[in-house]
Amino acid sequence: MLFFKANTVALARLACGAALLVLCACGNGDEAEVPVQVDGAAAASVNGEKIYVSDVELEAVARGLIPAGQVLDHKSQEYKTVLDQLVDQKLMAQEAVRRGIDQDSAAKRRLHMARERILGNLLVEDLVAREVTDARIDRMYAEQVTLQQSNDEVSIAHILFASEEEARAVYDEIQDGASFESMARAHSKDSATRMENGSLGYVSPNDQMDPFPVMIANTPEGGISEPFLSADGWHILKVKNRRTRAPKTRDEMRPEIVTFLTLNQISKILRELRTQAVIQEGGPGTASPPATPLSLGEDAAPPEDTASDAPEGNEL
Incomplete structure (x- = not known):
């Protein structure tokens, strides 16, 4: 669940309008960060029109067969199945064009809407690639940790080192079976x-x-944690016991954070675009649209430049 400090209604209303774009463009969160790249390698040709390998991979990603950025094995059954279906799709599209169905006014409107939907998804992918960075994910994870550990009590131990090399060497020994306690007594600089x-x-x-x-x-x-640096030096940390439930790890929380940050970015750009646009409403039986542009209302006033980063105090 998300808790917002301010402008909850406005952000929720804009986010709902963008939710379909987010779901299509970023899936579980990871896919949006590694968009499938278009290349020139052809997988097949149908009546002279090419189907590219990247088309097959993009379709496989959309169906959840592979994660975005992963190469689909050309010899796999999944590759052949997806390619066969794209060939059928191409044949059906070509036949629709041959029959002139694409020239029908209703068909043109639907094709135009499909194009707008795809362009919106591409915009979301671009926003995620530019704005939903590992640095922002790390900052929000740290914020969530602070909120979720506010009443936590944890029994911990550490080994302090003067250099990363020392810390890494001892960490490797522990991974090979040495006990944390013996390594602490032998190597820690914390007297x-x-x-x-x-x-x-x-x-x-x-x-x-x-x-x-x-x-x-x-x-x-x-x-045991991997070696990390603090103001005192390099450490290896052991979490011995917790008196309360542990927060989710970064990897567990990452999809939620990516989706949350993506919605923030979409809400920000939608607010800007709606402010600049002239939006007029017309419905069935309306001879002409009203002359006054639609207003988002007072509750839609944007926060003070906080949408580009997760606002402080937001809990996932």
């Missing part, structure tokens, strides 16, 4: 905790220096 197996006791994650709150959230109970 206050070294003989206590690196234990820091039960702490409130949000009271710790950065990036400890994020690393605590992203490390499962009983798990």
Whole structure:
């Protein structure tokens, strides 16, 4: 669930209008960040019209057969099935054109709407590629961690190192079977905790220096973090026990964050476009549209330039 600090109604109304674009363009969140690239390799030719390999891959992504950016094996049954269906689609389209169906006024309107829908999806993909970056995902994840760990108590231990090389070497030894406790006693530069197996006791994650709150959230109970840098030096962290439920990891929360940030970007650009556009309403039996452009209403006033980043205090 999403909780907004301000302008909830306006953002929700704009977001609902954009939701179909988001679902089509970004799927579960990851697909939108790696759009399928069009290339010149032809998969087949139907009466002289080419079907490209990228067309087959794009269709496979749309059907959830492969993640975006992954190459579809040309020898696989999935590739052959999708290609056969695209050949059939091409044949049907060619026959529709031969019969002049595409020249019908209703058909032209539908084709025009389909083009607008595709262009909208392409705009969403472009917005996601430009604006929904790993840096913004990381910032919002850190915010979510702060909100979700506000009453958390976690028993942690750490090993402090002077360099990344030392930390990485000890981390590799632990991954190979060495105990965290023995490595803490032998290598930690923290004299206050070294003989206590690196234990820091039960702490409130949000009271710790950065990036400890994020690393605590992203490390499962009983798990060991990868080496990370703080103001004191390089660390390896162990989460020994939690008295409350752990937040989701970054990977688990990533699809929700991507979708949330994407909706924010779409809402921002829709507000700008609606402000600049002349929108007139006309319906059945209306001789001419009213002269006064539609107003979004007072509740649609945009926040003070906060849509490009996730607003502070938003909880997923």
